[in-house]
Amino acid sequence: MRRNGRLLIVLGVVLLLGAVVLAIFALTGGEDDGTPSADSPRAQDVTVVQARRDVEAHTVLRQDDVEEIIVKDDTLTGDEVRSVGEVIGLAYRTDLVEDQRLLRDGLEVSGIAQELEVGTRAMSIPVDRNNLVAGLVRQDDRIDIIFKVNLTLLRVTPTRPLELSDNALLTLPAVEIEGYDSEAVPDGPVYPYAGDPGSRFAVLEADSGNPVVRLVLQNIRILRVVQPSASAQTGGTQTGDFLVLEVNAAQAELLHLMQTVGTFHIVLRGTEDDVELTTTGLNMELLVTEYGFPMPGTITLPGPGAQ
Numbered sequence: 001m002r003r004n005g006r007l008l009i010v011l012g013v014v015l016l017l018g019a020v021v022l023a024i025f026a027l028t029g030g031e032d033d034g035t036p037s038a039d040s041p042r043a044q045d046v047t048v049v050q051a052r053r054d055v056e057a058h059t060v061l062r063q064d065d066v067e068e069i070i071v072k073d074d075t076l077t078g079d080e081v082r083s084v085g086e087v088i089g090l091a092y093r094t095d096l097v098e099d100q101r102l103l104r105d106g107l108e109v110s111g112i113a114q115e116l117e118v119g120t121r122a123m124s125i126p127v128d129r130n131n132l133v134a135g136l137v138r139q140d141d142r143i144d145i146i147f148k149v150n151l152t153l154l155r156v157t158p159t160r161p162l163e164l165s166d167n168a169l170l171t172l173p174a175v176e177i178e179g180y181d182s183e184a185v186p187d188g189p190v191y192p193y194a195g196d197p198g199s200r201f202a203v204l205e206a207d208s209g210n211p212v213v214r215l216v217l218q219n220i221r222i223l224r225v226v227q228p229s230a231s232a233q234t235g236g237t238q239t240g241d242f243l244v245l246e247v248n249a250a251q252a253e254l255l256h257l258m259q260t261v262g263t264f265h266i267v268l269r270g271t272e273d274d275v276e277l278t279t280t281g282l283n284m285e286l287l288v289t290e291y292g293f294p295m296p297g298t299i300t301l302p303g304p305g306a307q
Contacts, residue, residue: 043072049081051096060110061087066102079103089139112223116246122223123252124242125259131266132241137225142269143243145217147254149262150209154202205261214281215267216254219274221246 052067059065066084081087081102091110092102112122129135137143224244243266247255258264280286287293 043074045070046073046076047082048076049084049087049102051098051100051102053098055092055096057093057095058091058108058111058114060089060091060115063088065096077103079105081107112244115223120246120248121252122244123247123255124226124244125255125264127241127243127266129241131243131264132225132227133266133268137222137243137266137268139222139225141222141271142219142274143222143245144215144267144269145220145255145258146213146265146267147216147258147262148211148213148264150206150211152204152206152209154204210284212281212283215277215279216258217247217251218276219269220251 047068048071049066050069052065055061055065063084066087068084081104086104087102087107089110090107093106093108096102116122222243223246224242226242226244245255288295
């Protein structure tokens, strides 16, 4: 009996230990072997953006510089860029290496100096909604520019010969010419101009002059389209829209003149169209002679006594 008693005690202790193990197993959810239970949250697939190749700092990011990949959300730091669309046209503050994930904090608005070809310059011009092609103009598009200005031709007209003694001075009164300074023909000594008919002339800009239009710049690359932010539009301070263009020195001079006199209009080119066209320009005379605009006819007044 004494031996049987010991067996019963041992058996009771074993049963007690088994109960304790089962309780611990139940409380820990069965994860003692490292395998998550069915009730544990699983890592989810998410999209992030990484560098497809090495990219230098401050370089404008383009489609072939980056790519989207799928990773588990438990590997995120919380600031990863989640879409390629978030980075195209921006730059990164530091050098990127292949397969490096992009963080939103590393993005910056890119400069343009490093994008310019040797011999070209960046120049901005103010534009309205019409010259943005209803807002459809984009960075890296190419455009032509039409220039329009009103001109008046001031001619020296031929006169019959005039005989003067060697010591004579010819004086004329000041003449008022509509649209011009009265000092254009001042009081004082003058002399006859001995040029051939039409050999001397001056072209003057005038509000009421003859409009002249021509396509003057072609295949100009747009570096940036700068539009006011939403806060500027709603806060009462309209900063205006600008196109930043890549031009050479002569084109920069012409663009400056176009902003000083006359008006200009933007014409958008096709992405695969690099053919430069030759035009003659257009004025009122060509509208009549080349495009058949009707000319006003002469009017014959009725004679005396007509009803």
